[in-house]
Amino acid sequence: MQPAGVPLDVLITRKNYVTASGERHDVLRDIAFKLGAGEVAAFVGPSGCGKTTILRLIAGLDPDFDGAIARPPGTLGMVFQEPRLLPWRTVEQNIRLVAPHCADATLAALFDVLGLAQHRAHFPGELSLGLARRVALARAFAVEPSLLILDEPFASLDGPLAARLRDELSLLVGRRPVTTLLVTHDIDEAVRLADRLFLLSARPARILADVTIPGSRSARNEADIAALKADISQRLREAR
């Protein structure tokens, strides 16, 4: 399904920004990695270390950095930290506007998995934050992306709801393999969803470790996950 070669090749030698008072700060330093087709990678690191900045550079929202990024050909699907829906369009319109070629059956299936079927005609203002985040997920999947970028998609949701959405997300990623980048500060989330973890340092962010999680995502049991979590937490502590 994917073209041969490397779908995502990221090389950021340096990214800095200038504050309003004219000071120059380095945000990222020497971030380099390659991601194979269908691989799911998670960035884990302290808050404010520049995780979102990495995603913005890869999404092409900020062309101002030293380095080069080769994205897989095809469409990009993104879930931002906030849902970023158009408040003046219904749930269904929000999705169809970015995914005009999405088949009715595909959309219905998406709505089904995410529990949005009875909210099609609602406006975003009528939805809870959890539902709005589901719509943002549905939108990112509806474009059938070749690269999926998720920026803390479950932030500020309570534990059980975040867990449910996480299960729905892994179901969606499992149904149609897609190269995925996920940013999270939740190690549990990262270990459950990803094949590879990039542990990031504090600012300016560097990749401290590139951890490949053995075995397929669905084959992991709770004991494996607990062991992995302990290992990752240990590494993060050592790095500090």
Next chain:
Amino acid sequence: MIRLVSFALFLATWWIGSLFAGARLLPDPATVFETILAEARSGALFLHLGATLARVFLAFTLAMALGTALGLLMGRSRLADRLGDTWLLILLNLPALVVIVLAYIWAGLTEAAAIAAVAVNKLPNAAVTVREGARALDPDLDEMARVFAMPRWKSFRHVVLPQLAPYLAAASRSGLSLVWKIVLVVELLGRPNGVGFEIGIAFQLFDVTRILAYALSFTAVVLIIETFMVQPFERHAARWRSA
């Protein structure tokens, strides 16, 4: 209901006023209404109302289209804002009468000169309002449209325009009333028909009844446009807010 009471109160005040001022200075509502009917029967009323309405429509459309484009450009680009700001200030403060007289001198007493003069009067107003709207556009939604590679027109139609809608509504509200007032001046000074032309003639004859008959007829037309076109459109555009 309250609207009806308020309207009745207006008629009563007018009628009492006419008792004090005398029929020559302020004719009572019934006399004015009879004149409206007489003018309507002769067809003159519709001819002049139609001519004025056509000019209002053309000048309004022209001013809103150009003003919106200019406002968007100035709200989005700092360079355009700096370049255009002085021009806008000059246009905003140039009296309508000066623009009209100059337009007639330079372009002759033509329809094009009349409509252009009105549009130039309204344009800076629309541009300033839309510029505020363009400055307030949400960069987050813009990024969303870019990430999902929405085509330009689609993103303008579904992301930008709905954000501008309140500003466009404000600009058209004030625009419609401003434009029709200036159209009357343009007609008075250099057109052979229209409400302004009729009022000019009535002024020469000191015919207050006729002035009121034409002015009120056109006010009624504007009220109808406002109630049956502008307000339903606003309600439609704002339906997501009621959620």
